[in-house]
Amino acid sequence: AKVITQLYGDRMIIANATGCSSIWGASAPSTPYCQDKNGYGPAWGNSLFEDNAEYGYGMALAVKQQRQHLAVQARELLDLDIPEGIREAASFWLENMEDAGGSKAAKQAVLASFDPEAVSGRSRELVEAILERQDLLVKKSMWIVGGDGWAYDIGYGGLDHVLASGENVNVLVFDTEVYSNTGGQSSKATPTAAVAKFAASGKRVGKKDLGLMQTTYGHVYVAQVAMGASKTQFLKAVTEAEAYPGPSLIIAYAPCINHGIKAGMGTTQNRTKEAVEAGYWHMYRYNPLLAAEGKNPFVLDSKEPTMDFKEFLKGEVRYTSLQKSFPEVAEELFQLADQAAKEKYKKYRTLAGLE
Numbered sequence: 001a002k003v004i005t006q007l008y009g010d011r012m013i014i015a016n017a018t019g020c021s022s023i024w025g026a027s028a029p030s031t032p033y034c035q036d037k038n039g040y041g042p043a044w045g046n047s048l049f050e051d052n053a054e055y056g057y058g059m060a061l062a063v064k065q066q067r068q069h070l071a072v073q074a075r076e077l078l079d080l081d082i083p084e085g086i087r088e089a090a091s092f093w094l095e096n097m098e099d100a101g102g103s104k105a106a107k108q109a110v111l112a113s114f115d116p117e118a119v120s121g122r123s124r125e126l127v128e129a130i131l132e133r134q135d136l137l138v139k140k141s142m143w144i145v146g147g148d149g150w151a152y153d154i155g156y157g158g159l160d161h162v163l164a165s166g167e168n169v170n171v172l173v174f175d176t177e178v179y180s181n182t183g184g185q186s187s188k189a190t191p192t193a194a195v196a197k198f199a200a201s202g203k204r205v206g207k208k209d210l211g212l213m214q215t216t217y218g219h220v221y222v223a224q225v226a227m228g229a230s231k232t233q234f235l236k237a238v239t240e241a242e243a244y245p246g247p248s249l250i251i252a253y254a255p256c257i258n259h260g261i262k263a264g265m266g267t268t269q270n271r272t273k274e275a276v277e278a279g280y281w282h283m284y285r286y287n288p289l290l291a292a293e294g295k296n297p298f299v300l301d302s303k304e305p306t307m308d309f310k311e312f313l314k315g316e317v318r319y320t321s322l323q324k325s326f327p328e329v330a331e332e333l334f335q336l337a338d339q340a341a342k343e344k345y346k347k348y349r350t351l352a353g354l355e
Contacts, residue, residue, distance in 0.1 A: 001025065001145070002032055003227075004172065004238055008141040009033070010040035011100065013063065015056030017146025017155065018049040019181040020256075021174055049150055053158035053171070056144030060169045067136050071097060077126045082119055086127065089113035093137060100139050107137035141242060145172040147254075148189035149179035152208050156188075163220050163247045170241055171249045176256035177207070178318075184258040191280075192340055193333035195318045195325075196258070202322045202333045206340050211251050212347075215286045215298070221248035222286040228272030233283050233301045240287060253281045260317025271315070278312035279305030279341050282348055300352035302345070309338045 001021070005012060014033075016022045025032060026046060035041030047055035074090045082090075089109040096102025111134065114127050130137075144162070151159055151173040162169060178196050179185040186199035188208040195202055214220045221244040223237035234252075241248035253275055255261060255268040263271070275281040283301040291297040313319040313334060323330040349355045 001172075003235070004143070005033055005042055007238065008143075008242060009042045010036055010038070011104075011138050012042040012141045012143060013059055014042050014044045015052055015059055015144045016044060016046050017052035017144075017150040018046060019147045019150060020176070021145055021147060022046045023181065049146075050154045051158055052146050052150055052155055053144055053162040056142065056169060056171075057158075057162045057165070057167060060142045060167050063136070063140050063142065064167075066133065067097065067139075070130060070133055070136050073126050073129055077123065077130070080123045080126075082123050083113075083115075085113040086115075086119070090130075097137075098139055100141070103137060103139040107134065110134070110137060142169045143172060144169055146174070147180060148173060148175045148177060148210075149182070149185075149187045151175075151251075152188040152210055153179075156210075160214075163214055163249060164217060166219055166246055168245055169247055171247070173210070173249070173251045174254040175251050176254045176258065178256065178258050180256050180258055192337040193313070193319060193322060193330070195321050201326045202329060204333070209344070211249065211284075211286070214249050218291070219246055219288055220286075221246065221288060222251075223249070224251045224253075224282060224284050226253045226272045226276045226281055226283055228269030229276035229281075230283060230301065233285075237285050240285065244287070244289065246288070258318065260321070262315050262317065262320075274307060274312055274315070276302055277305060277307040278309050279307075279345055280309065280312055282345055284348055284352070296353050298348075298351040298353075300348050300354065302348070305345070309341060310334055313337070 016025055033042045033044055071094060074094050077090050078087060092109050093106035096106045114131055116124050116127050119127055175189055177189045177191060177194065179187050184197050186196040186203055190196055190199060190203050191207040193202045211222045211224050214222050221241050223241060225234045225237050227234045237250055241250055253272050255271045257265060261267060261271055276283060285299045285301065287297050
């Protein structure tokens with residue numbers, strides 16, 4: 001969240017699902033969101049747990065409609081008798097309104113050239129109307145964020161609808177593999193063998209592959225990232241997703257206090273690295289723009305596992321507690337989890353054209 005706001009915070013609008021991300025994201029007296037030296041920062045809103053995708057979708061449609069109306073006004077202005085400076089600035093903005101950097105430069109041109117005193121009648125009305133909505137001149141970066149309890153489970157219907165719509169929104173999922181904010185209940189993101197509320201003897205079925213499901217649409221940018229494993233891959237995914245002219249989904253591995261990390265929560269970046277090295281978590285990017293170029297849109301960024309899978313599981317209480325409470329099923333479920341991870345990696349290799 002910090003990195004993404006550093007990249008896009010000055011033009012960012014965030015719809016945040018109720019959950020852990022809204023607690024650390026909106027708790028007084030501190031917040032991870034701030035403004036830059038020019039006074040620009042993210043606009044942030046918190047929705048109900050179950051409808052965050054729709055909430056962010058509404059924001060995106062509202063901004064889109066208002067900017068289109070601004071474009072109509074700018075085009076009407078060009079049809080009138082106006083000073084050359086205003087004409088050039090209006091044309092410049094219309095040409096660059098959907099480009100982040102270009103729209104910023106165009107906004108400055110508009111502010112420098114649009115003088116209501118230099119025009120009259122309808123021209124003046126339009127110049128004043130555009131100046132009044134100058135906040136819309138810069139292209140907005142629309143983000144919908146939340147945890148896996150929202151994205152995989154209770155809000156999945158809305159999320160699927162929004163991604164299927166084709167609208168230019170970015171979705172960031174903090175995947176803790178459990179309902180973190182409501183007590184640590186099992187979610188569809190909880191993997192085989194993990195212990196959680198309502199799965200006290202270890203989850204018996206596998207984890208839902210949200211990312212792979214969304215790639216089947218063909219028009220959704222999808223990435224699975226692990227910041228501690230590869231900051232380069234993480235930044236590639238974020239910048240590609242934000243630049244992609246359509247819906248994007250980034251699923252980020254997010255170690256959580258509910259995991260019971262034996263080395264402590266201060267080691268979460270290293271824990272993320274180990275998750276990838278063990279083949280527990282896989283990094284990839286699916287970019288539909290590559291398909292349009294005749295290339296394979298699925299790029300697997302994870303290497304062959306180098307760490308023992310079961311050794312990785314032993315680093316977290318959510319797995320080792322199973323051995324203590326239900327030793328007779330622990331080994332069976334650990335084996336199933338290991339096998340599922342290997343099969344998933346093989347599937348990803350096939351999609352990437354490596355098998």
